[in-house]
Amino acid sequence: MNKKENIPNSYREAKRIIQEAKDADQLVLFIGAGVSINSGMPSWKDAVQHIGNLLGLDKIENSDYLKIPQYYYNSHGKQAYNTLMREIFKDGIKLPVSDIHRKVLRFNARSIITTNYDDLIERASEEYGEIRQIISQDKDIPYRKYNKELIKMHGDFAHDNFVLKEEDYLNYSENFKLIENYIKSIIGSKVLLFIGYSFNDPDLKQIFNWVKNIVGENMRYSYLLNADRVYDENEKSYYENLGVKIIYASKLNQDSFNVNNISKNLNNVLDYFLLPDRTSNLIDDIYIELKKYSYFSYITIKHLNNVLWKRGFYIADNLILSANNTNDKAQETLNLLCSNLDDIQDPIEKQKVKTILDILHKSMIKGIKSDKRSVKFETFMKKEDIEEDVYTFNWQRLNKLKNKNEILLGKNSGEVLLQQASIAYYLGDLLSSYNYLKQAGLALFEEKSYGLYYISQFNRKWLGKIITEASYMFDIDEFVVESIKNEISNIDFNNISDNINEISNRVSLIRDIDHWSYSYTIFQDLYDLNLKTSEQANTDYMFFQGVPGYEQAQIKAKDLYNFVFKNYLLLDQYRDINDNYKLYIRTVLFSVASDDKKDSFDPVIHTGNIKKEYLDDFDLFLILKYSSSSKSIYELFEEYQCQPFLNLNKKGSTYLESIIPNIVASHYKENIRNDLYWKLIALCGFVELNSEIVNKILDSINNYLIYPDIVTNQNIIRQFLINIKSQKLISNQNIAKIKKIIAKNINLMIENKLATISERVYFLNEYVKSIDETYNNVSIVEEAIKNNMDEVIISLYGLANNSVRNKIKDYFKNKEFNNEYDRFRIKLCLAIFNIINLDEEEKNSLINYLRSKDISAFQVKELPNKVKEITHLLTRLCIVRSKYTSENVRDVIKRYGMPADQWLINYQNFDYNNFELDWLKECEVNILENISSDKDIKNKIKSKLIQAFRENKLSPDLETIYFNYFA
Incomplete structure (x- = not known):
């Protein structure tokens, strides 16, 4: 200009x-x-000229601009006219x-x-x-x-x-x-x-x-x-x-x-x-808008864009502030922002540039690039002490910081009080956090730090609501609860905004905090990036240009996390915030767990699919902090088939090593669950580990094996043991630790007489035997005998030496049963595991028992369903010990068994047009192994599984069965 x-x-x-x-x-x-x-899009002139050319008109006057389209309509009719106009004006094309x-x-x-x-x-x-x-x-x-x-x-x-x-x-x-x-x-x-x-x-x-x-x-x-x-x-x-x-x-x-x-x-x-007249560049304009954010510790990309985008700037996907090369004014401004502050002669302009740069440093922006210069921000996103402690779950050091801050409290301590409120919140002391917020609000208002004052009041209202609605969880006196209710009812955000200009002028950020619209925007962005990441992971690219969806998703998730944490927003328990993090976790797990697609005849120029190769420290933090439980982590990794394990980058491995001692040293109290620890174990069942991580977990896990947790986390323990074995991380030095862990686990299950534990006990015994050939399970068997845990004893028979096997046989030989059902159930199990042989008399008694009931398992309403149990065990016996199969046996199973057992007893001659895939879920491991060993039957079932997979009708359980037995 x-x-x-x-x-x-x-x-x-x-x-x-x-x-x-x-x-x-x-x-x-x-x-x-x-x-x-x-x-x-075309101009009016170009559009009319195009229509005129089609009509054979060479010269078109301005006065003909309405007539030319009319001529075409009259000559060719409505349909042809509409089609042409849509084509000329690019209807249906997503123009930039x-x-x-x-x-x-x-x-x-x-x-x-x-x-x-x-x-x-x-x-x-x-x-x-x-x-x-x-x-x-x-x-x-x-x-x-x-x-x-x-x-x-x-x-x-x-x-x-x-x-x-x-x-x-x-x-x-x-x-x-x-x-x-x-x-x-x-x-x-x-x-x-x-x-x-x-x-x-x-x-x-x-x-x-x-x-x-x-x-x-x-x-x-x-x-x-x-x-x-x-x-x-x-x-x-x-x-x-x-x-x-x-x-x-x-x-x-x-x-x-x-x-x-x-x-x-x-x-x-x-x-x-x-642009305002008062300046020949954009610095004044940007300064006026950005200085509104000076009270805040962090500014999101969205809020910066609200200011910068309107003035011709943009924040690129690589987080560099840029502008279009044709925008001379914006390029001039970027050059000024890239210059050395000492080179700016005007002290007022220098101060404005410094303020703008300081605010940009409070964001994820990594630098500035103009057509002539560029600058990188060296001090990019340094973590403060409180953030580092929360990020690494270092509650002990966080508590020390809280005590240290108490000494600093005094005049002009509003932000310190706000930080104290945050520390108390993350330490789980919500009432103390609320009281700190009350003090912070008074101090910040007096200090005229109105942005932080608003945040203190927002936190106070939100935290007060949590306390009053769930006071029973915090053991808070009813009088205190009523006082808090009255206090938060008097917090009026509209009144605050209307009466404090400094707050009302920060419309965008304050409105987003008040209505939490930023969270909803981020969720939609993350949802779109989830779809984009999925598409990129499933596409085999010859050439790919741009920023991968998973990288953009991480920027969004980090931007949200920084906005909440660095601005002291105590929203950890806010569901909409958590949903954003959970969506990001799903996105990154899908990407990392996806198979590589690099089937190209020319690998030199071929890109393949676009996927993340590893989890990093931020991914691990979000998984541990915002997953609701250890079970949810286990199920999430299972859903994405994260097998055999997901890689970690160097930062991820270092982070995992560093947090284990913090988690172990922090919240643990005897006989009290430690959800965070078990979330850690669940995570370690699916990711790349090293000997240092494994040793730290093996040294600590016995302290956490208490009765409630072994019920909830049995699959998690199992997966962790499988993972360290598959990664060859079991050394001679830690075999003894593993044996102690497994022994304690089994003894707790037996002592508490947990139901349906035979398969778990068998796995743990087999696991120990696989890492220590000298292992003898006599003590476990004796404990099971003492507690009359018949199914556990039977499951251990195959792993026992001759001496222990004889002990097991003697136990059952002398056992007296309370009723026929128990006798038949146990004897069938003994026969399945080849511990005894069923004589003809016993077999006939069993058949007569079922005929006397004269009801199909499907019709039985009582629990336990004795007909279902006996017919299923009898079916299993016939499959693993074919000598017990007879016409009488087939007849009672067809007559009284469940549909799955009716198929199993005749699976080689079954009409597979009538086959139901869910029947596979009724089959034990040895049954599935037997069936899949028959090539013809395997192919018939395999085709059914593949068809269901293509139609997206295959459940996670059936996917596991498919890949383990029929793929």
Whole structure:
């Protein structure tokens, strides 16, 4: 742009009037085709010329612009006409939103009226986080409910009511009666600014006539930004007589004006009207907006974009602040921000640049890049002590920090009190946290630190609500609860905002805290990135360009976490926050667990799929901190089939090593569950470990093996043991530790007479035997015999030596049973494990027992379902010991057994058209092994599983069965 002295006074006055109208909510924008040219849309002239060429017309006059489309309609009919217009105006093509669309929104006009058919203004509004109602047909008028609106006065393709040909203009008042009257009601008293119109556009004459007819001789001047013509004094006077002042880009930007670059010309004119006069660069403008955030410890990318994006800047996916190379003003500003502060001579400007840089450093931005310079932020996102302690679960050091801060409390200690509230909150002392917040609020208000004051009150209301609604969990006196209820009922955020200018001026960030709209925005972004990450992990790319979805997702998740934590927002228990983190965890697990796709004939140029190769420290932290339980972590990793284990990067491994001692040393109390510890064990069952991590866990886990936890975490213990074995991390030095852990685990299960533990006990015994061939399970067997745990004893028989086996046989030989059901159940189990042989008399007694019941297992309502249990055991016996199969046995199973057993007893001759996949879930391991060893049967079942997989009907259990036995 030229120097200020070259700008005509009439243009300066036009700018003053337009800015005043903008500030007073008296500005109405009219948007024409020129606004969308840079996005790929045609101008009016180009569109009509294209239609004329198809009609064989060489020369087209301005007066023919409405007739040409009408000629085509008359010649070819409605269908051909509609198809061609949709093609010319690119209906259905997602064109890019341009800087011009974004700048249009910066005028903050309540009403934007457009003669365009595209959706670019709508999408720019979505980017901007602005709710703007779309009115494109008469029936939309009665349902207006939002403060801002986009009126598509010439309709659109979506509603098949677009106005283009002469007949449409002639019938406009009839077809758009309500819209016409509504527009006329708006424009009568407002300042009108036309953007993107050419003098060739027939729309202008229609609108100018409306204005003149409504207001008459008393009308206010309208303003039109012209970007495609050289300044013409006669033309200027002509339109002024019509009540329109023309702002020529060619007059305003004589040095840079290019008649062939309408978009650049329009960009420069918009910059002139949007930027304040007081500066030749954008520093003042940015400084005024960003200094509102100076009280806050962290600013999100979204909130920075709210300021920067409107001024021609953007934060790239690599977190570098940049601007379009064609935006001279923005590039000039970036160069200043990249310069050495000592080189800035003006002390006021130097202070403003320093303030801007300080605020940018409170974000995830990694640096600044202009067309001439670049600078990286060296002190990127340093963690404070409290954050480091929470991040590493170092509750002991956090408690010491709290005690140390007590000494610092005194005058001007508002932020220290706010930090104390945060520490108490993370240590689980919510009542102390609430009391600190009360003190912090008083101190911060007195210190005029109004941003942090607002946060203290927001936290206090939210925390007070938690305490009063769940006081039974915190053992808080009822009098205290009632006092807190009364106190938080008096906290009125609207009143705070209305009465403190410093807070009301921070509209965006404060509003996001109050209504928590930022969380909802992030969730939608993370959802979209989840889909993007999934697509990238499943696509085999020949060449990939851009930032992977999983990287963008991590930036979003970190931005949210930093915003909450660094600004002392105590929202850890807020479900909407947790849902964001959980969605990110799912995204990253899917990516890391995905298989590589690099099947290319040319691996040199081939990219393959785009996936994350490892979990890092941030991923591990979120999994441990925001997963609801150890069980949820186990189920999540199982869902994503994280087998054999997921890799960690160096930071991830170091982080995992560092947090184990902190977790062990912190919350543990005898006979009290430690959820965090078991979440750690669940995680370590699925990720890459090292000997240091394994030794730390083996040294501590026995202290956590208490009765309730072995029930909840049995699968987790099992998976951890499998993982360290598969990674070959069992050394001679820690075999003894593992044996003690397993012995304690088994003894606790037996002592507490836990049901259905035989399979668990068998796995643990088999595991010990696999790492120590000298292992003898006699002590476990004796403990089981002492507690009459028959199924456990039977399961241990195969792992016992001859001496112990004889002990087991003697036990059952001398055992007396309370009833027939118990006798048959145990003897069938003994026969399955080949401990005894069922004689013919015993077998017949069993068959007679079932016939005497004379009811199918499916019809039995009582528990336990004795018919189901006996027929299933009998089926298992026949499969693993075929000598027991007879016609009588087949008959009772077909007559009385469950459908799965009716299939199993005849699985080799079964009609697999009637096969149900869920029956596989009824099968024990040895049954599945037997069935899958039959090649023909295996293929029949395999095809059913594959079909279900393709139809997305395969449950996680069946997926596991498929991959273990039928893949």
